[in-house]
Amino acid sequence: MPKVNTNFNDRTIEYKQLLIDFKALLKKNTLKFTIQREVILETMYNSDEHLTPEALHHLIQEKYPDLKTGIATVYRTLSLLEDSNMVTSLSFGAQGKKYELGAKEHHDHLICTECGNITEFVDEQIEKRQHKIADELGFKMSDHSMQIYGLCKNCQK
Amino acid sequence: MPKVNTNFNDRTIEYKQLLIDFKALLKKNTLKFTIQREVILETMYNSDEHLTPEALHHLIQEKYPDLKTGIATVYRTLSLLEDSNMVTSLSFGAQGKKYELGAKEHHDHLICTECGNITEFVDEQIEKRQHKIADELGFKMSDHSMQIYGLCKNCQK
């Protein structure tokens, strides 16, 4: 019998599905589905980078120059998406906030202190341990984030 | 034979020692030891809180109203201390940056999303695992941070 890797299926969320979820979310809160909102979601989906609001804004301006999307709308939409747990933000030292689509499987980050690049990883053992620690300390855990800082292969030269 | 718990000794760094380290650091870089710098270090030492620059500034103004320490000096000194690895900064979502004395034993954080309080913990298993992951991915790890978000006991009511 063929075994389906459901985990993989969970992880690779189609844009179509994402869009459906987004529309449902908007409808539920009597919010409107606008071109700007779609473009922001789509641009985030098609970029596997961890984007700053400014970087996202630039990408959108390049790809859809006629839209003249304002940076304020990018901020407003990111807040909306973050409140709804569709995107997650990461903040590092002085480098400001970066956003990533949160619909992907949970993962942690390895951050290169030289070039700023981010590598993702998941470790089951750590995940389990975190839950255990929260339980032991009477904490009702809702989320977590972990970053390892150092030099990536390239920057070790 | 009596066994000394060196771990405990490492952890409980005396203020006197801290001050010596600080002075050595300053001398090494041809920087001056000023009252403001001492007061900032001392206030951080006597507060087990994780402080924002603003909170630290307030504490200092209350305790040493005659000094009229400027917020700019607080920022400048925190940067200096952070560059020298004497303090560490944590950044969360929108809540800005908080600083803590880094001379303490390494630890991670449980952050209450309701009241903002921070609880510290250390878990050997996670620490080891982090090193292993960095190694496996060809990363030269220099530091890491981990935060668990959720509701603390008080805020679960």
Place this chain on the structure above:
DNA sequence: GTCGCTGCAAAGTCTTTGCAGAGAG
């Protein structure tokens, strides 16, 4: 049509910087 959304610019935060006088070495 209504009411939320958008871009723009103005206003807020938080942090850094320039400067002239104060003070450590």
Place this chain on the structure above:
DNA sequence: CTCTCTGCAAAGACTTTGCAGCGAC
């Protein structure tokens, strides 16, 4: 004495907000 530090206020960076017209429903 010299050269760094400091407080102040001004400047910066990043983010949010007010508003009038636009556009989804």
